[in-house]
Amino acid sequence: MAKHVKLTCLDCGALNRAPEDKLGAGPKCGTCGAKLIDGKVRELDPATLAKAAKADDLPLLVDFWAPWCGPCRMMAPEFQKAAQALAPHARLAKINTEDFPKVSMKNNIRGIPALILYQKGREVARQAGAIRAAQIEDFVRSKAKVGA
Numbered sequence: 001m002a003k004h005v006k007l008t009c010l011d012c013g014a015l016n017r018a019p020e021d022k023l024g025a026g027p028k029c030g031t032c033g034a035k036l037i038d039g040k041v042r043e044l045d046p047a048t049l050a051k052a053a054k055a056d057d058l059p060l061l062v063d064f065w066a067p068w069c070g071p072c073r074m075m076a077p078e079f080q081k082a083a084q085a086l087a088p089h090a091r092l093a094k095i096n097t098e099d100f101p102k103v104s105m106k107n108n109i110r111g112i113p114a115l116i117l118y119q120k121g122r123e124v125a126r127q128a129g130a131i132r133a134a135q136i137e138d139f140v141r142s143k144a145k146v147g148a
Contacts, residue, residue, distance in 0.1 A: 003019070003020045003021075004017040004018060004019055004020060005017070005018055005020050005023070005056075005057040005058055006055050006056060006057045007027070007036045007037070007056055007057070007058060007091075008048065008051050008052035008055055008056055009029035009031065009032060009034055009036060010034075010036075010042035010044060010048060010052065010091070010093055011029065011032055011034035011042070012029060012031050012032040012034065013047060013048045013051055014029055014030065014031035014032065015051070015055055016029055016030055016031075016036060018036060023037055023058075023088035023089075024088045026038060026088075037058075037087055037088040037091060038087065039083050039084040039086075039087035039088075040080070040083060040084075041063075041076075041079055041080050041083045041092050041093060041094055042091075042092075042093045042094070043093070043094055043095070043096070044062065044093045044094065044095045045095075045100070046095070046100050046102070046103045049062060049093070049095055049103065052093070052118070053118040053121070053123075054121050055121065056091075056118070056119070056120075057119075057120055058089070058090055058091055058119070059089070059090040059091070059117060059118070059119045059124070059140055059144035059145070059146055060090070060091050060092075060093060060117070060118045060119070061082075061086075061090060061091070061092045061093070061115055061116070061117050061118075061136070061139075061140055062092075062093050062094065062095060062115065062116050062117075062118065063075070063079055063092070063093070063094040063095070063113055063114075063115055064094075064095055064097050064103070064104060064107065064109050064112055064113065064114040064115075064116065065094055065095075065096065065097065065112055065113050066096060066097050066098040066112055067096070067098060068098070069112050069113065071112075071113055071129065071130035072112055072113045072130070074130055075113050075130040075131065078130075078131070078132050078133040078136065079092060079094070079133070079136060080092075081133035082133040082134075082136035082137050082140070085133065085137050086137060086140055086141075086146070089146045090140050090144065090146055092136075097109060097112055110128075111128060111129075113128075113129065113130055114126065114127070114128050115127040115128075115131075115136070115139070117139070117140060117143050117144055119144045119145065124143050124144050125139070125143035125144075127139050
């Protein structure tokens with residue numbers, strides 16, 4: 001019997017189960033039809049972040065950023081490159097701390113950009129400051145249980 005992983009749809013927030021051996025085939029949300037893993041960075045709201053951080057089996061790396069932050073804007077293309085490289089073994093998302101300041105307080109964010117890695121319902125690691133795609137990939141691979 002195939003092992004399944006739990007994934008929260010980063011578009012609608014629905015919880016899904018997908019066969020672990022089919023993650024590379026681009027599983028879709030059973031509720032809204034959006035791809036669950038596509039190598040793209042998703043913008044999150046606080047409710048979706050809380051649900052995904054708590055429920056997902058795959059590593060979820062979240063970039064806490066703001067539009068006025070120069071280093072955040074410089075890191076954005078690197079973050080997208082890392083998302084493509086890490087798919088389907090991890091997902092990357094962002095949350096705008098200016099739009100959702102309570103999320104920053106709840107997660108004890110002291111400066112941005114700040115990366116928090118979640119896996120299986122808990123925070124696994126943090127990284128402060130802007131870094132390149134290869135460093136993001138190394139961070140995820142060294143701190144989480146990631147395939148390939």
